[in-house]
Structure formats: C-alpha cells, structure tokens
Amino acid sequence: MVAFFRGKLAFAFKVAFLAGISALLVLLLISAIGQKQYAIGIFLILVVIGLNFTYLTKVSIPLKFFYPGLIFLLGFVVAPIVFTLTMSTYNYKTGNYIGKSEAITQIQKLAIEPDASGSTFDIVVGKYKGTESAILASDTVKKQYFIATYKERFDLNAADLKLNQYEVATEAPNFKALADTELAGADKLLSKSRFFYTSEFFVALEGFDVGALYRQKLNFLSDKDEFQNISTGAVYKDNGKGNYANIDNLSEKLEPGWRAPIWFENYSKLLLDPKVREPLIRVFIWTVVFAVSSVLTSFAFGLLLALALNKPIRGRRIYRSILILPYAMPSVMSILIWGGMFNTEFGAINQLLGTNIAWFQSVTFARVAVIVVNLWLGFPYFYLVSSGALQAIPSELNEAAAIDGATPRQIFSKITLPLLLRILSPLLIASFAFNFNNFNLIYLLTGGGPKSTLDGDIAGATDILISYTYQIAFGSFTQDLGLASAISVVIFLLVASISLYGIRKSKVLESFV
C-alpha cells in the first residue's frame, strides 16, 4: 500500500495525470486567447502553472491539499465577486452590452439612408466573370441596366441583354445567375453585401430579387475617434459613458453604445435618481418587513411546538416525523404547490375559507400569502432548533425557580425565554440573512407581483431586493447589469455585516457556554 505512494510507478502515474489535465487546460486557454477572452485566458495560464508547480515541487505540502478546492473557489466564487464589483462601475446594459470596436462596426452598419427618390431595382444575384459576386440590376422605369460588384459598376445596353416580359434583365454577358440552391446558402452573406453604385451610394439587397439605393449616413474618423454625419455635418464624439453623442446636443446618442467605465454613477443613481431610488426604498422596506416577520412567525410557531412537545407525551415521535416534512420537501416543489393553492378561481385556500380572494392581485393579500408560505417552509427548522435548545437548558434552573415559588409562566418568561434567545440568536440572525435573499420563494410564488407593469414599474409589491435586482438584470425591459451589480454589492455589505454580527454573537456564546 505504501508503495503506491512512493516509487516510480506512482510518480509516473502522477505525471501522466498532471499532463492530461494540463493539456486540456492549455487547449482551453489557447482557444480563449484566440477568441480574445484575455482575462479568462490569463486565469487559465496561472492555473496551469500553479498546478504543475504545486504537484511537481515540494514547496508547500498544504497547498497540494488546497489546490483543487482553491481553484474552484477562485474561479466560480471569488472571480464572480470581483467581476460584480467591476461591473457595478460600468455602464453595462441593453444598448451598452458589447465592446467599443464592435459598437463602431454596428453603428456603421446601421447608419445608412435611402437616396432621396427611393430608387429600387429588380435584381438577379450571380457571379461576374465566373468568380466575383455581383448583381444584375434593372430599373424598368428608367430603362437603366447595370452589373454591380462590390467594387465596380458596369452600365449595360438593353440590346445586349435578355429581358423577360416585364423588361427585367435575366441574362447578361460575363454574368451567370446563381441557382436557387446556391442562393439559400449565401443568404446570410448577401443580406450584408453592399454593391457599388457610385462612390457615395450603394445597392443593398432586400430579398433575393429587389435591391435599393442607400448611402452611408455616418462616417467614422478613426484618428479623431468621432462619427460625422455626411449630410448635416453633425459630429458625434465619445461621451466617456459608452456612447457617441452629438457634441451640440449631448442627449442625441448613436446606437448601439458599448460597456464603458462610469465609476460610481450606478451607486449615485441609487441615491439620486428618483426613478431608481423610490422603488428601491419601497422594496428595501418590504424586504426587511418580510424577513423580520418570516423569522418571527416561524420562530413563534416553532417554539410553541417545541414547548408543547418538550415532554414525553404519547405520539411525540409521530408528531416529530410529520412536522419536519415541510422542511424535508424540496422547497421549489412546495412553493409551486402553494402557488396552485392560492389560485383565485380553483385554489384550495379560497375553497377552504369559502372566499373568493384574488390573492396575488392584491398587495396586502399577496404579502400575507408570501409570509404564510414562508411560515410553512420555516417553522419546522425553528421547531428542531428550539427543541435542541430547550434540552440544553439545565433543568436545575427551572427546579430552583419552582422551589422559590415562581409560577410556570414566570419561569418561562424570566428564565427559559431569555436563555433560549441567547442560545438561538445567531440562528435567528442567520435565518434573517437567509430570508433577506429568499429569491426562490418570491420568484416562484408571486413573481414579485402584483405590479403595475403599465407604468413601466419593474418593482412589484412583494419584490424583495434580490428579486428586484434579478428583474433589473434579466427582466423583460432594459437589462441593466451595471445597476444590478451595484445593488448586489449593497445587499452583500448589508447581509455580510448582519452575518458577521451573528457570528460574533455566537463566539460570545461559545466562551459563555
């Protein structure tokens, strides 16, 4: 057995294993760099170097144990955290999603306008002199015919051509039309092609047999990093926030923009922009109310149960195993089930209560429903931990109090409860932190609603911060990853300070017990 760890065979095995993994990583990093994903490429280079360094030298033995876990933590936890921080300082949203050079190409492609008279041509797509992509264009009104390639235009006489009954040219010398099968294959390329007309105008295809005359509206001057409108002369300069904007009218921007650093603007928006600030404050208040009332109701019911069952009464084990079922069920399933039960027309709740409440359409009822469901999900947890804590309270304390003449009620409120709170406060805080980010419940039960989408409002009445952030980042309106990241950072600071407070409390506890 020991020989397996020392010896040539073991070493050969190790080297082969390392080589295999390194080869895979190197392949990945080469294609990453090939696709210009430099950050990921550099990360992978460091991973490969670190890997071989760690396992082929004896510099640090603990590192041999840490390395795989460390890489996963760095790659999928630490890197996203750092990336969230970075994104929060960027203008990174729908319309500002791509890189700058891509944005310039896009702007050029989009900035075309038809000529004044809106000339169109009947087109046959084909090859000029066998190789060059070209079109045979006919203007049947003006009786104008020509072949155009990407670079040149050759005017033709009607006499040299074969015309059909609409006087559209179908054949011309040096020109061979593409067959239908070839057309289908070239579809994508053709839709982007610009065929030469004059130095200003070009013909762009609109379908396979019609083309229209266009010209480039904006010119990009790369040395000055600006766009110029050819007809009006307006100049568009980089506004430093990810768009080219008209220097005379800064609100006139060219689309699309690119992702660009705007430093603390996302954060200042949270405080200063009323369109962001007001829903955010509303959502924040509800988040706190929701988290506090979820913890309190679950704790109250769990504690009551724990007290009731804190005596070997008959059937206690049956009670216990049934009562933890809500906690054992996959929560995604139970939340969806509750969603059905709260259905207005057919739901079991309305039927049981004999009411006809539209639960998820009313702000109050939706909020009540969310808290009831979370109570169902959460009370078994507090039942379990409270039972544990009750058993941890020495019975001598209660007995001594009873001898001194305290009533059971006094014993509970003066001894048991304060001790319990002391023991459980870290867990209460942890549960608060968990519910603060209880995304699944809100998303699956109410979807954050009810909300007045007509007003363009993306914050619903039951949206908590994290589901609101999700709506901002991935919702169906503008997707603003920069703003969403800024809110995430704020949430993290809040939750982390709450949790650290909880941990410190539990440390105090450890030294106390």
Add this chain to the structure above:
Amino acid sequence: MIKWLREDLWRHAVGVFMIFFALFPLYLVVISSVNPSGSLQVTSFIPKEFSWKNYQMLFKDPTIPYLTWMKNSLVISISVALLSVVISASSAFAFSRLKFKGKKSGIQLLLLIQMFPAILALSAVYVIMERVAVFAPHFGLGTQPGLLLVYLGGAMGVNIWLLKGFVDSIPAELDEAAKIDGASAMQTYWLIFVPLAAPVLAVVSLLSFIGTFNEFILARLFLVDMGSRTIAVGLQGFIGGQYSQNWGPFAAGSLIASVPIVAIFLSLQKYIISGLTAGSVKG
C-alpha cells in the same frame, strides 16, 4: 385524567393543529395526483375517484419530457455530490489537521466566502459563462457541464466549512500516531483520514445532493432547452401560470421528485440538524 387534560391536552392541541397545517398542502398534492380529472379545483377533500392517469401522462406524453428532466437532475446532483466532496475533503483535512502559515486568516476568509450568497453574483456568473461559451461551447452558458462547474464552485465554500467542522470532531490521535510512524501527509490523508471520515463524507455529499437537486435559479438561467432542463426548472416551466390546466400531472411529478429527497432528509435528520445548528441554512 383531569391531570392529563390540564397538562397534556394543550400539547396535543398544538401538535394536531400544526400537523394539519403541515400536511394540508401535501395531502392536497397526493389527492390531486390520483384525481383523474387532473384539475386544480378540489371537488371534495376526500377523494372519490382514483386513477394513475396523471402518472401515466408524465411518462408517456411526449410533450412532458419528465424522465429526461429527472435524469438530468440526478446526473447533475450526483456529479456535484461526489465531485464536490472529493475536492473539498482534502482542503478540509488541511484546514483541520495540517499546520501552515496563515491558517487562521485562511479559515476566516473561508467563513466569509461561504457566507456570500451565490445569487448575488448571478449576473457576473452569467456574463463570465457567456464569455466561456464563446471559446468553449461545451462548458459555457446553456450547457450542463457549465452548470456543473458553477455548482461545484458554489458548493466548495460551504462543503469545506461543513467538513472542517465534522473533521474537527474526529479525534486526531490516530493520524498523529501515523505521523510518528513516519507517514507523509498524503499517506495520512488516504490511509487514515479518508477511511475514518467516510461516514461524514457520505453525509456531506448527500447534503450537497439535496442542495443541488433543489437549486432553481442558476439552472433556470443556464438550461434553456426543454431536453436539458432539471426537474425543478422543467416542472416550473410546465406549471408556470397554467395551474388550472396542468395541475394533475404536475402534482404527480412533484411528488415523485420529492420522494427521494424526503427519504434522504429523514434518514439524515441527525446530521442535518447538527449542521443546522452549526449555522448553515438549507436553501
């Protein structure tokens, strides 16, 4: 008898009331799943008809790839359960048993990291994996291996932390003895530690299994194709907004999907509760 009434009656009253509350949705799903009409409307709380129609629909209706979803969920969850424990066990061992510089700050850093709710970095993970998809289409956004990698990363912090807690409670005499006999750290790890910690490793891997099976939002964001979805995403899409139409098969499907999880949970009760009090909360 009077004494029983005075002392125990309220206990039973509380217990029975809470049992009704706890069981009501579950009971409803069970009766809905065997109700041949398959409708959300409960005609009576005591079932009058009984049929396996909803269950049959799950397995036969080609528009509901239930078995595929189930398979995806199991493959992903089992892979995460095994791999994450294999990877995190060695780190937990190092944290618990080896001496090295910066151990204390390492542990504190780990504590901080495992506290970070993965959902907060959701958009970052999304963008990163979108970029990975550009050069490695098999590991990027929209693929199961990509999702698996993200899950592994996310499970790492919590698992190392949990395992470290459990490992600390295994007496260190044996591996100290091995060290005195001249065993290297690697040998101690494989020959002494792993066999000793095997039950604990099993528990933690089952916990990761439950956690992964339950995960919704990353899976929702990653797995767009009907055929690559996990059971949670699949069922949510299936029922989404159409409670009245699809309720019967949904009830059957969610029951089947819940059974293994509930079974694991109940058999691990003891460990889960001690894990809970150690400060981690089940998602």
